[in-house]
Amino acid sequence: MVLPAIGLMAGTWVLCWSFSVAATRPPGDLEFTLFWLGEFIGVVPIAVRLTLANISRAERIALLSAAGLFAFIPMFLRNPSAPQFFDALIHWHQAQVITRVGHPFVSNSLTPIIKNYPGLEELTASLRNLTGLSTFEIGTAFLWLLHVLSLIGIFVLIELITKSSRAAGLAALFYSINPAFMFFDSQFAYESLAIVFAIWVLVCVAGMQTSIASPHQRRTWFVLASIVGASCIVTHHITTYALITALLAVSIVTLSFRGHDVDAARRSRLTLSFTALLISGAVAWLVFVAPGTIAYLSPHIAPDTRDLLSVISHKVAAPTYFTSNAAPRYEQIAAVATIALLILLAALAFKSIKGLRTLSPILIGLVAFGMLYFLSVPILLTSQGEAAIRSWGDTYIGLAALIATLAYFVLPRFDRNRRGRVGATVLISSILVVVMVGNVHVQASVAYRFPGPYVYGSDTRSLTPELIATADWLRSTAGPDKNIVADRDTGIAIGTYGDESVAFASPGFPVWDLYFSTGLPPMRLIRELRSSGYHYLVVETEMYRLLPQVEFYFSTEEPEYGSRTKPPPRAALAKFSNLPWLTEIFSTQHYRIYRMDFSQLSACPTKPLLAASLLPGCRSSG
């Protein structure tokens, strides 16, 4: 009771210290050392307690709730007063707009797909309307809560299946170290909410399948699963599809293992009915409300096989998930070791299972779903590696079931003597530490994890007070909802803090031509900008000095994405100051705002400072 409490408090303090070091000193190893020290001080005593056989179920739930709260601390320290992550900013702004206009389907220029999945924003707007708190306060409060709810959800799910609170506790703790839990699913974004809905839908399905449940209880679980499942559908696409995949696995196993037991057949029918209902709901939403989802997801879902072959044949370098120079070497080693460890644990779990038919069908289905983790690992070597990592937030539910199976069968063997108990505790804590370090390293870049000096094109560290002031000035001067041309780095602030509609760059609307080229942009683009009412252009001068950390300036569809070795030429920046159709109306050290007036395209200055090719009016006049 005392040790975990002291560990959590001391861990909180050391985490605060690590973020302070990262914010105030030049980048080094100290912030990483303190970060991991804080995490271990907080989490390891909880792991030790949860490993023990003779502690109460209530203690396990309390420890898991504390672990859930503790896991949110790094994210809170990263953004204590305002959202900073790219997705969080967009959802925060979308929630603000939905609260203001009072209806859910509002266009978003930065990520158009979120218009069709308004669950998170509707929830936030409803709570804002009731409590009067700000979007950020509401978001922070329920993200703390979602962390606790997800771990209790995994605990209840596994306990319903295995009837072992010990296995359930360890499975939930294991889930809390999944790659997304500490940062990605801690941000104010639709997935953070949907994943918790998905976990609780599985809890409801497990409740339906419990053999001791009465018909009334099964109906109740069914109704609750339908409500939570419907909210999952309107909140996030990928999580809904992952949930459907998990339910299909469970349904197939349930159907195969039902035998001649009448009750089992009834349970199987209920599970199948619910899966069919969820699929129908998801398909209906996709067809009637969110048809753009397919076009949005297809480039991410279909990983380029040629990418994989190119990496294997050493034609191109693998992405840097395991070799980031900014993080300490031990993190990189842990990232690789995590995958090896999980393969080992999976093998051990399968070896320890005595007869598949002794297990609950839902457990087998979930474990099968968890095996998708291993299928996704090779995708890390392709350009779609990030999509694979994002899927781990879902597949870790299945891996948690796998860990529960292992704990259920193997841990009692260690309970026979003190040496065994100590050995089990040390082993579990060591595995936990390695997997936690490896997973955080793979998912969150250093610029996402820690505050620190400006990093161009890093989303978090390029969102400076200077950029926010630029966005504020534009909103106060031009008014909100104006069409603005900006790169991704400035666009995120202009589109959220500035409340403007930012041009969505694509091969069909290549606004990057304005920025990259030393010549005039194609007339087709100019005509489109003119007819669509774009009057402002925002430029970040650092674009011409630095390469963006995210490897693109506008979108992954831009020329030279991922292969660019030097920034666009400075002459491309210089031209803005001397074109008669651009007037520089605002500037700071790093940002400039130009007013575009396309009626001046053919104007010729008295003293032209640009080549005649850039000043068509000068060509015709002389």
Place this chain on the structure above:
Amino acid sequence: MIVDRRTVIVLLIGGALLTGGAFVPVPIVRALMVLLPALMLPGAALLFGLGAIRGRWDPAPTLALCVITSLAFYPLGALLIYVVRLRLTTVSVVVEVDALLALMLAISLTGRKREQTVAPLIAVQVTDNVDGRRWGGWLVAVAAACAGVLILGLLILPKTTPAPYTEFYFTGSMAKINGTVSVAPGAQLVIPIAVRSRAGAETDFFIRANLDGSEFASDLISVPKSGTWKGSLKGTIDQLGCLHQLVINLVNPERSSTVSSLDLWIQETRTGCSGVTATSVPSGTTP
């Protein structure tokens, strides 16, 4: 039956707190009154209506289920509000929660006669009798202590100092300029500008304006610490030609380096200079 009545009373109190609290004008009081009922009430009403919290229910998982059901209710409720063509406002959200509460109470009261012996969805376990309260208290105490440590850490540990910067911009109608400024020959041009400094000390700047490369106007200004200087540049256009470029540089006098700059295209309105459409603010006026 006693537990049922108690639950009904708790639900009604929650409903009253939410309904009344949502319209309290004092923000902190409103948040304190409403946050907990908002997170619990829709889920609790649903679970009660479905007969899931009768008898001796397991507190932690049932409360978690209650909150998750509430969180799931709001997006669906908001969609319903949208479908019936209402706006999502405090009134509509309060009505939606109250309607759900009333519906669930009605279902529960009518359904109770039929199913008197319904067990809770997640029943309390024998081992949890005393331990539950003890560990619940432990969790609250640890969460509060960690929150204290967190606040202390944020308050006393060194924080990053944002890099200073300077905003330089047109003001008034010149900030909303579209295209060139039309100027009659010999008329005085007044250009309102501002400098906002985000530095920790008072800063001096030179403002140097060049028209087609020749000096147009200059000024030495002092911008207060984290403050704004507002003023204007004045001058007459006496160069040859029709379309002139005015470049206004903000210069750091110590380093003689340009901090930032603005520019303006000026169209003379004299005879022979009408080749290009000029949509502009009137010249010679201070916006």
